[in-house]
Structure formats: C-alpha cells, structure tokens
Amino acid sequence: MQGRGLKLMGKYVLKRFLYLLPTLLGILTIIFFVMRLIPGDPVLIMLGPEATPEAIAKLRHELGYDRPIIMQYLIYLANVLHFNYGTSIATGRPVWNEILAVFPFTFTLALAAVFFGVLLGIPLGIIAATRRGTWVDVVTSLAALFGISMPNFWLGLLLILIFSLRLEWFPAIGAGEPYVITDLVKHLILPAVTLGLPMVAIVARIMRSSMLETLGENYIRTARGKGLPERVVIYTHALRNALLPTVTVVGLNMGWMLGGSVIVEKLFARPGVGSLLVDSIIGRDYPVVQGGVIFFAFLFMVNNLLVDILYAWLDPRIRLE
Amino acid sequence: MGYKFSFRQLPITGWIALVLIIIILGMALFAPFISRYNPLEINMHKRLSPPSFEHWFGTDPYGRDIFSRIAFGARVSIVVAFLAVSIAFLGGIILGITAGYFGGKVDLIVMRFMDLLLSFPLLLLALLLVAVLGTGIFNLVLAISIAFLPNFARLIRATTMSLAQSPFVLAEKALGASSLRIMFKHILPNAVGPSLVLAALSLGNAVLLESSLSFLSLGVPVPTPSWGNILSEGQKYLRVAPWIATIPGLFIMLTVLGFNMLGEALRELSDPRLRQWRV
DSSP states (O other), X not given: OOHHHHHHHHHHHHHHHHHHHHHHHHHHHHHHHHHHTSSXXXXXXXXXXXXXXXXXXXXXXXXXXXXXXXXXHHHHHHHHHTTOOOBOTTTOSBHHHHHHHHHHHHHHHHHHHHHHHHHHHHHHHHHHHHTTTSHHHHHHHHHHHHHHHSOHHHHHHHHIIIXXXXXXXXXXXXSOSTTOHHHHHHHHHHHHHHHHHHHHHHHHHHHHHHHHHHHTSHHHHHHHHTTOOHHHIIIIIIHHHHHHHHHHHXXXXXXXXXHHHHHHXXXXXXXXXXXXXXXXXXXXXXXXXXXXXXXXXXXXHHHHHHHHHHHHHHOGGGGGO | OXXXXXXXXXXXHHHHHHHHHHHHHHHHHTHHHHOSSOTTOOOGGGTTOOSOSSSTTOBOTTOOBHHHHHHHHXXXXXXXXXXXXXXXXXXXXXXXXXXXXXXXXXXXXXXXXXXXXXXXXXXXXXXXXXXXXXXXXXXXXXXXXXXXXXXXXXXXXXXXXXXXXXXXXXXXXXXXXXXXXXXXXXXXXXHHHHHHHHHHHHHHHHHXXXXXXXXXXXXXXTTSOOHHHHHHHHHTTTTTOTHHHHHHHHXXXXXXXXXXXXXXXXXXXXXXXXXXXXX
C-alpha cells in the first residue's frame, strides 16, 4: 500500500481503536460493579474470621474500601491503567504477575488450536464446496455439525482415553518440561486438538458456504470462460475472496476459543489464565478473578481490533467506511 | 415478514432432530419410570462396575447406577436449558421491542449495554456471573439466561425496527392505537418468528454451557446428577472406568446435536436460498 491507501488504513485503524475505548470503559465499569455485588466483606475474606478490628480497619484503609464509591471507582480505573490489579489472596503475589506468568501457556494453546482449525478446516471447506452434493460434501457437513455439538471436555477426555491411556502416544497432564521444546509440543498436541476441533468444524462450514457463494459470481464464470484451468480458478480467484468471511468468522470465534481454553486447561491440568480464573473463582480469590476477567475482556477486544484491521487490509472497500 | 412453515417442508435433518429431541425429552420426563435405581443411592460394594444387565451403564465411584443418574441428569440439563432460554427470550423480547420501537436514546442505552454483555465470551460471562451469584441451580439458570439475553434482544430489535415501518403498523398508529398495544399485539407476533431459530440453537448451547459449568464444579451442585457432573467425576477414573465419563458426553452431544439440527432446519425453512439437503 502506498500513499493514499496507507493513509486511509491508518485512519481506519485509529477509528477502530478509538471506538474500542468506550467499550473497554464500559466493561471495566461492569466488572467493577459486579465484583462489588459479591456478598461478603472482601477485607474479612482476606483476613479471615479471627482478625482483630484494628487489623480490619487498617487493611480496609490500605485498600481504600473506606472511601466513597466514586473515589474507589476512579482509583480502580487508575490502577487498571497502571496494570495494578491488586494482590492474590491465595499467593500474596501481585495479580498481574500471576496472570503474566501463565499467559504464554494460554497463548500458545490458543494459537496452536487456531492453527489446527484453519489448517484442517479450510481444505475441508474447499473440498466440500467443490464436490457439492456428493457424499464427500454430506459427510463433511455432518462431521462439522457433530464438531460444534460436541462438548469440548468430552472430546478431550476421549482423546486422553485413546491417545494417552490406551495408545500412550501423548501425555495427558500439564504443559511439559519448561524450555524443552519437544516436550512442550508433545503436551500441546492433545489440548490443541481438543480446543481446535470445533474450530475445524466452524471454519469448514463457513469456508464451504463462502466458496459456494464466490463460485457463483460472474468473475468466476469469466475466468472459466477465459479457459483457465479449474485449479487456478479455484485457488487463485475463488479462494481469495472466499477467505474474507472465513477470516472474520475465525476472528469472531476467538472469543469462543478463549472460553473453551478455560475448560481445556482445567481438563489437561495445564497452567494458563483459564485455569487460574477457575481456581480463583472456586477459591474465592476475588482480586485474581477480577484481574482475570479484565484480562480476558481486554484480550478479546484486542482480538476484535486485529480482526477488523486484517479484514480492512484484505478488503480495501472497508477502509472507506 | 411472516414466517409460515408447514411441517411437510421440513428437511430430513429436521426430522432426525425431532426424533433425537423427543427421545431426550422423553428420558427427562419419564426418568423416574425408566430408572431402576435411585440415582442418589450409594452402594459402595458395587462401585465402578462396568455396564451389565444389572446396571445398563455401569456404576459410578459411589456405586450409584449411572443409567438412572443420566436419566435424572437429563431432567436437570433440559429444565435448566429451557428455563434459561425462556427467560432470555422473554427478557430479549421486552428489551428488543422497546429498543426497536422507540429508537433514539432508549435504543442507544439498551443496545450499548447488550453489546457490552456480548463482548464477553459466553463461558466467561457465565463464569463471572457464577462467581458473583454463587453456585446453585437458581443462580445457574440466571447466569445462563443473562448470557443468552443479548442475542435475543438484538435479533428482536432488528425485526422490530423493520416491522415498525410496515404499512399495517403505520395504519394502527393512524387509528390511534397506543404504543404498548402496537408493540405487543401487532409487532410481537410477527417479530417472534426468526427468534425461534435462535431459541432452538440457544437451547443446544445452553445445555453445553450448563454441562461445562457443571464440569468445572460451578454448575449443578453435587450430588444432584447433571451430565456435566457425572463426566467430571468420571475424569479421575478414566483409566479404570471409562464408561463413567464417556456416556454422559455422548448424551450431551446428541442433545446439542438435536437442537442444532432443529435450529438449522428451521432456518432453512424460513430462508429459501439456504436449502441444502432436501429429501
């Protein structure tokens, strides 16, 4: 892109980013008030039932719970911007550090799952589209339907049962030996497949329908009329345009993936933000819950922004909006 | 914009879906009659026994009959899903019609709030709600319904907005009908159609959501059986007693599959362009 194209793109990105901010603010506000709705006094929870009234008052003052709610809200916002999410009740460490420590695991898992989903999903979708109406198409579509109906924790357990317990090909627990790539990858395979299989289904379906739509367009007819080999027609012309909705759908489903990662991490006993979140909910470690939810919401929004940008890059018409 | 279906037009997937759903609903409804044992009855010397004539699906780590637990689990899962989706549907109707009909500020506020809720991934929103509300079936239903509400609200708002401009509504207005009357007597019946597709799909997702939460021990509290619960208990015994974890999952999948297929079939019926497989 040069000159005017780049400038338009920049404007679009900026617009999208600015649009994000009120939403982010809204989410932070909701989280703030929702957390305040939790029954029980957070200070008492933190100190336990034997705390003395002086200790309670002291901690309350330290944490700012004795200030008016508006002040608390503003302090909260300021803290969030400075990445200060408080300290974990369970471990005493800063919440931000806890999250950051486990984030790489979640990230690699999500990435691997998307990679798997796209790698398998796109070809399947193309095959189903080009062989429309045949048994290949029917079977693929049916398989896709199964894929999105399956509970991912069940799929994970089945995979563990078959590949871990019976065949002993892959390990079932944990993330693997730190810094040992082969071990890390081995531990990543089953969780990534578990998380990514529904993605395969979704991608295959959207790919199929957008391919079918694209193949009906006039320029495809022109390309065929020009005498281009079918292969070129499909891969160079149809695919490029069919990819657009697929990209959007993949991007939009990342959120679904983030949710799914929670379960998959718990299932495979992998460390990660999802595991952390669930454990802290069960353990009533509210600072971590708050931090985790904010973090996820933030990730989700960044993801949407990236998808928007990617889409605008792929389809120049969007930049003019 | 009326959606009139005749059942004769239902594609084969629709029929399969109906059969699946009826079987599962039947299981849930007649659970006490088809179960041979009390699902809560502990029997330690029969624990972890594989499927047999005595216990069709085997027993769990506490010796409870799994078939009975699954039958009663069907009740829990179906009731939670139906309740949650109904509440979401009703709430969505109220919010959606109000926002769509009045437009302007009302629309802006309501929809921004809905968008905010939608910006959370479903499971995460449900997790947050459960963290706040606490566990228990009532809170579970509430959490799930809040999670699904925005989608209904959006859809109904969209249909309301397009209906609000149609001639018959304008005629009613000219005749002096009150807003409330127009909204609920005239717009509502026509706006409901497309939401049925969403309702079917949401039922499937609600079952999935409930079982996911139960799997994480944040849903239906033990010892009440729920498919997610049973599966979660079975996880520890996967090596020695794989049936405990695998069977409930199969039921979850079939239920969700049934609702998804139904939703798709309904969608096909209402949109002639999408007809894929017809027999």
